[in-house]
Amino acid sequence: MPQSTQFLPGKTALLVIDVQRALFTRPNPIYKAKQLIETINLMVDRSHIFGVMVIYVQHANQSFLKEGTEGWQFHPGISPDEVDSLIQKKQGNAFTDTLLQSELEVRGIQNLLITGLVTQGCIGATCLGGLDLGYRVFLVEDGHSNYNQEADAVIKKWEKELELAGVEIISTDGIEFV
Numbered sequence: 001m002p003q004s005t006q007f008l009p010g011k012t013a014l015l016v017i018d019v020q021r022a023l024f025t026r027p028n029p030i031y032k033a034k035q036l037i038e039t040i041n042l043m044v045d046r047s048h049i050f051g052v053m054v055i056y057v058q059h060a061n062q063s064f065l066k067e068g069t070e071g072w073q074f075h076p077g078i079s080p081d082e083v084d085s086l087i088q089k090k091q092g093n094a095f096t097d098t099l100l101q102s103e104l105e106v107r108g109i110q111n112l113l114i115t116g117l118v119t120q121g122c123i124g125a126t127c128l129g130g131l132d133l134g135y136r137v138f139l140v141e142d143g144h145s146n147y148n149q150e151a152d153a154v155i156k157k158w159e160k161e162l163e164l165a166g167v168e169i170i171s172t173d174g175i176e177f178v
Helices: 021-025 033-050 100-107 119-132 151-165
Strands: 005-007 012-017 053-059 085-089 111-117 136-145 168-170 175-177
Touching: 012 033, 012 119, 033 053, 033 111, 033 136, 033 175, 053 100, 053 119, 085 100, 111 119, 119 136, 119 151, 136 151, 151 168
Parallel strands: 005 175, 012 053, 012 111, 053 085, 111 136, 136 168
Antiparallel strands: none
C-alpha cells in the first residue's frame, strides 16, 4: 500500500481546473482521458463525503474556449454539485484576476489538491501561483493531463519541475482525509 498523506477536510480544497469540452476535441486527444475523468470524479466524490471544498475552474479565451459556447462548457463526464464553487478565469494561473484566493482565505484553506488540464499550462501556472501565496500545493499525479503528442513525457517533465519548485506530487491512493 502506498504511503498516504493525511488532510484535514476543513483545511483542504480540491481544484478541478479547465475540464472543458473543447480541450477534448483538439487535434491530439487528451492523454488517458477516460482515466482522467474517472480520477477527478473519484476525488470529487471523496471530497464531498468528507466535506472537502471543491472548486471548479473554467477558462475563457477568444478562440476555442469562448465563454458561453459549447466548447467552453464542462466535459459531460463531470458535473459540479450545487455545494461546489465555480471560478471563471482568463489567465493560466487560476489566482490571477479571480476570487479564488479570497474564497480559500474565507474558509481557512491551507492545502490545495490540484487536478485537471493542461499540465504544462494552467495546471503548472496554478500550482506555482498557489505556492507563491503560501499554500501547500499537491498535484494529483493521476489527476492531470494534456493533449500534447508527447503527453506522457510532458507530464513527467512538468511533475519533476513542479516538484523542484515545492509542489508535492501525490497519487489518488495516497490521499487520506481525516
